[in-house]
Structures are given as C-alpha cells and as structure tokens.
Amino acid sequence: MNNSVNILIGIGAPFLGTLSGAGAVMFLKNEIDAKLQKGLLGFASGIMIAASVWSLLIPAVEMSDSYGRLAWFPAVIGFLLGIGFLLLLDTVIPHLHLNADKPEGRPCGIGKSFMLVLAVTLHNIPEGMAVGVVLAGMINGSGVITSAEALALAVGIAVQNFPEGAVISAPLLSEGMSKSRAFAYGALSGVVEPIGAVLTIILTALVTPVLPYILAFAAGAMIYVVVDELIPESQSGPHSNVGTIGVTFGFALMMVLDVALG
Numbered sequence: 001m002n003n004s005v006n007i008l009i010g011i012g013a014p015f016l017g018t019l020s021g022a023g024a025v026m027f028l029k030n031e032i033d034a035k036l037q038k039g040l041l042g043f044a045s046g047i048m049i050a051a052s053v054w055s056l057l058i059p060a061v062e063m064s065d066s067y068g069r070l071a072w073f074p075a076v077i078g079f080l081l082g083i084g085f086l087l088l089l090d091t092v093i094p095h096l097h098l099n100a101d102k103p104e105g106r107p108c109g110i111g112k113s114f115m116l117v118l119a120v121t122l123h124n125i126p127e128g129m130a131v132g133v134v135l136a137g138m139i140n141g142s143g144v145i146t147s148a149e150a151l152a153l154a155v156g157i158a159v160q161n162f163p164e165g166a167v168i169s170a171p172l173l174s175e176g177m178s179k180s181r182a183f184a185y186g187a188l189s190g191v192v193e194p195i196g197a198v199l200t201i202i203l204t205a206l207v208t209p210v211l212p213y214i215l216a217f218a219a220g221a222m223i224y225v226v227v228d229e230l231i232p233e234s235q236s237g238p239h240s241n242v243g244t245i246g247v248t249f250g251f252a253l254m255m256v257l258d259v260a261l262g
Contacts, residue, residue, distance in 0.1 A: 003139060006135070006138065007201075009151060010131055010135045010154040011154075011194045013157070013158040014131055014154060014157040014190070014193045015191070015193050015194050016158060017157065017162045018124070018187065018189065019187050020162050020165065021161060021165020021166040021167075021169070022165035022169045022183050022185075022187045024162075024165070024166040024170075025170055025173065025179055025186065028179075035242050038233075038235075038240070038242045038246065039242045040246065041234035042230075042245065043160065043246040044160040044163055044246075044250060045243075045250060046247040046248060047159065047250040047254040048223075048230070048250075050156075050253075050258070051222065052130075052219040052226075053219075054254070055130070055134055055153040055258055056133070056222075057215070057219045059134075059137060059144050059145050059149075059215055060075040060078060061075050063137075063212040074216060075212065077213060077216070078212065078214065078215065078216025078217040078220065079223075080220060081217050081220065082219060082220025083220040083221070086220075086228075089125070090122065090224075090228065091104075091106075092106055094106055094107065094108045094115055094118065095118040095119035095122055114185075117168065120164065120189040122225075123229060123230075124189060124196075125192055126218055126222045127157050127193055128196025129197070129218040129221060130219070131153060131154050131157060131193070132196060132197035132200025132204070133201075133211070133215050135154075135197065136201045136204035136211060137150070138150040139201070140204075140208060152257040153258070156253070156254045156257050157193075165186050166186075168186050169182045169185065172186075200214065200218075234247070
C-alpha cells in the first residue's frame with residue numbers, strides 16, 4: 001500500500017469513527033445509560049493515553065538521538081507546549097463538559113447544545129494533530145514511524161471516536177433536538193480532525209526538524225484532554241470502577257494495535 005493511500009486512510013478513519021458513533025443516535029430512544037457512558041469515556045481515555053506514549057512520545061525521543069543525553073529535550077518541551085496550548089484553548093473557547101452545570105471559557109450567549117459540541121470539538125483538535133504528525137513522520141522516511149504504526153494510531157483513534165460520537169450526540173436528544181440534528185452536531189464535532197491532520201502534515205513538511213517537538217506537542221494536548229475532561233467524567237458519581245475498567249481495556253487495545261501492527 002503506497003503512502004498516498006495510507007495518508008487518505010489515516011486522515012479519513014478518525015472522522016469516520018466519529019460519524020459512525022454520531023449515527024448511533026438514530027437508533028436511540030433516550031440518553032446512553034450512565035454506566036455505559038462511563039465505560040465508553042474510560043475506554044477513550046485508555047486509547048488516548050497509550051497512543052500518546054507509544055505513537056507520539058517514544059518516537060519523539062527516538063528521533064532525537066542526535067541530542068545525545070538530551071534526547072529527552074524535544075519530547076519534554078513539546079509535551080509542555082501541548083499542555084499549555086490546550087489549557088489556553090480551554091480558557092478562551094466557551095464550552096460545556098458532559099454532565100457539567102456551568103460552562104467554561106469566556107462567557108457568551110450561545111446555547112447549551114452548541115457548547116457541548118464545542119467541548120468535543122476542542123478535544124478533537126489534538127487527535128487530528130496526532131494523526132497528522134504521525135503521518136508526517138511516516139512521509140519523512142526516517143524509519144522511526146512506519147506506515148503500519150501510522151495506521152495503527154489512526155485506527156485506534158477511529159475506534160475511540162465511535163463511542164465519543166455517540167456520547168456527544170445522545171445528550172442532545174434530551175435538549176429537545178431531533179435525531180437528525182443531533183447526528184449533524186455530532187458529525188460536525190469531528191470535522192476538525194481531518195482539517196487538523198492536513199494542516200499538521202503541511203506544517204511538518206515545511207519545518208521537518210520540528211517533527212519530534214510536534215509529536216510530543218500532540219501527546220501533551222491529548223493527555224490534557226484525558227486528565228481534564230475524560231477521566232473526571234468517567235469517575236464522577238457512582239460506578240466509577242466502570243470507567244477504570246474502560247481505561248484498562250482502551251489502553252490494552254491501543255498497546256496491542258501499536259505493537260502488533262508496528
């Protein structure tokens with residue numbers, strides 16, 4: 001399979017995952033059961049944590065061999081910048097987390113439904129970047145990131161996007177929204193991923209030496225989303241162990257995908 005096909009699959013797979021998950025709302029009568037929701041959120045968290053380590057941080061360190069004992073430097077700097085970037089977006093962009101009563105970000109007059117979508121869109125940005133930068137690493141031809149590893153990350157994110165798409169679309173039904181509109185909102189939240197992937201590929205191609213930094217940047221951004229949003233939501237209220245089990249299986253699945261396919 002040539003690089004062009006790999007790139008198309010890598011860019012499209014995560015969005016198709018979100019689209020499929022959002023489509024599940026067409027078959028729902030009510031919101032997703034709370035325990036199932038916690039398990040799905042935990043599952044997504046586990047995949048993102050494992051992807052951040054195996055697919056992003058480890059390759060960033062391996063690409064920095066020329067730094068000698070400071071091979072960790074690009075990974076650490078990129079990671080911290082990724083955390084800072086998402087912290088800034090989280091502070092500025094108005095959004096509402098699942099099961100939260102008060103919105104975050106700057107005050108504005110937009111509705112609750114749209115702020116729920118913005119919350120998911122916000123954490124889809126680093127996922128798009130992660131896919132883009134890994135594909136850029138594959139195109140780079142250094143051998144640190146293979147086409148199989150790039151596809152493993154894209155597939156892993158697509159898998160975790162399925163429950164995410166369902167989790168964001170289902171609550172919109174309780175807001176009085178029609179199923180078709182809830183599906184459209186859920187799908188809209190995933191559009192940022194292919195856009196982010198393409199922009200990251202272009203940026204990395206223009207400035208190849210920053211590839212390790214951008215790999216780590218994407219990892220930091222994803223870890224911020226996991227720690228700030230997904231894990232707290234999966235652990236809130238009763239049955240928090242369901243969220244923990246979800247993290248376990250998500251982490252294990254992504255680890256298997258990366259090692260087996262890589």
